[in-house]
Amino acid sequence: MDEPDTDRAEAIPAAEAFGILGNETRTEILRALVERDDEAPLSFSELREAVGTGDSGRFNYHLQQLVGHFVEHDEDGYAFRYHGRRIAHAILAGTFTDRARVAPAPAPGACYACGAEALEGSYENETLTIRCTACEERIVSVPFSPAAVRGRTPAEVFAAFDRWSTAQANLAAGGVCPECTGHMDGRVTTDVADYLDFDVLPRFECRVCRRTATTSFGSVALNHPAVQSFHHRHDAYPRQRPYWTIPQLVSDRHTEVLSEDPWRVRVAFPIEDGPRVEATIDGSVAVVGVTEHVDG
Ligand SMILES: [Zn+2]
Ligand SMILES: [Zn+2]
Numbered sequence: 001m002d003e004p005d006t007d008r009a010e011a012i013p014a015a016e017a018f019g020i021l022g023n024e025t026r027t028e029i030l031r032a033l034v035e036r037d038d039e040a041p042l043s044f045s046e047l048r049e050a051v052g053t054g055d056s057g058r059f060n061y062h063l064q065q066l067v068g069h070f071v072e073h074d075e076d077g078y079a080f081r082y083h084g085r086r087i088a089h090a091i092l093a094g095t096f097t098d099r100a101r102v103a104p105a106p107a108p109g110a111c112y113a114c115g116a117e118a119l120e121g122s123y124e125n126e127t128l129t130i131r132c133t134a135c136e137e138r139i140v141s142v143p144f145s146p147a148a149v150r151g152r153t154p155a156e157v158f159a160a161f162d163r164w165s166t167a168q169a170n171l172a173a174g175g176v177c178p179e180c181t182g183h184m185d186g187r188v189t190t191d192v193a194d195y196l197d198f199d200v201l202p203r204f205e206c207r208v209c210r211r212t213a214t215t216s217f218g219s220v221a222l223n224h225p226a227v228q229s230f231h232h233r234h235d236a237y238p239r240q241r242p243y244w245t246i247p248q249l250v251s252d253r254h255t256e257v258l259s260e261d262p263w264r265v266r267v268a269f270p271i272e273d274g275p276r277v278e279a280t281i282d283g284s285v286a287v288v289g290v291t292e293h294v295d296g
Helices: 005-010 014-021 024-034 044-051 056-066 082-093 154-173 217-222 225-233
Strands: 071-074 077-080 102-106 119-124 127-132 138-143 184-189 201-206 212-214 255-260 263-270 276-282 287-293
Touching: 014 024, 024 044, 024 056, 024 071, 024 077, 024 082, 044 056, 044 077, 077 082, 102 154, 119 154, 127 154, 138 154, 154 184, 154 201, 154 212, 154 217, 201 217, 217 225, 217 263, 217 276, 217 287, 225 263, 225 276, 225 287
Parallel strands: none
Antiparallel strands: 071 077, 102 119, 119 127, 127 138, 184 201, 201 212, 255 263, 263 276, 276 287
């Protein structure tokens, strides 16, 4: 039941898949299909015209290499299969993005460590960094697609990064791989980057493509309906701020390891001079309890 036979029947070896794509005419065919305005299939002659090749026999040869795993063919013409479309989008996203860079520019929000509204964002070497110019704290430094930089102001890049990071963390916490949609398993790891203000973090790994995602206990807790309900009732919505300003998402402030065997980690969201909500998370990164405290 876990792995239907159809999954196996679709698989082709990685070397074969990359071999099929290792030709410019073939990648141009994928590009021609994705740059089409509607979803309708393209006829052989339409596709050949879009790619702009003179030799019909050679063109047909390359097209037939794609038919099967990447492209499907019926009486209406040629259209994408799922992986062909994904690769075509990846080709477009990877074009025009060499040496993408954002020079240091003001980023929204206050520093979780010192409180100063002195945050600065930058993008270099395919890494998005948010740091505090007042206390020098490097708050986040995360690999990020160069496509995100194209046609955006620095403020728009930082806003896109905030949304993308939040969506990735939410997918992983929900057990869905942000790369391939495969099943992700959560565990607690002590293997944490030095600059981060954490000793332990949740890490998710995809059973299918092996993609890993390291998030935070705060992010997992904020997804829980009871934690969200608390914030709604008290008119305190931490997710409306950039995530790097929420202490529970970028530091171990308010996070406490209750036990290591089995793992129990508690993360608290206090409202200043008011009530707080606490979520307890287990070794598979599931929320196993939520309690509210009214006494502050
Ligand atoms: Zn600071
Ligand atoms: Zn995956």
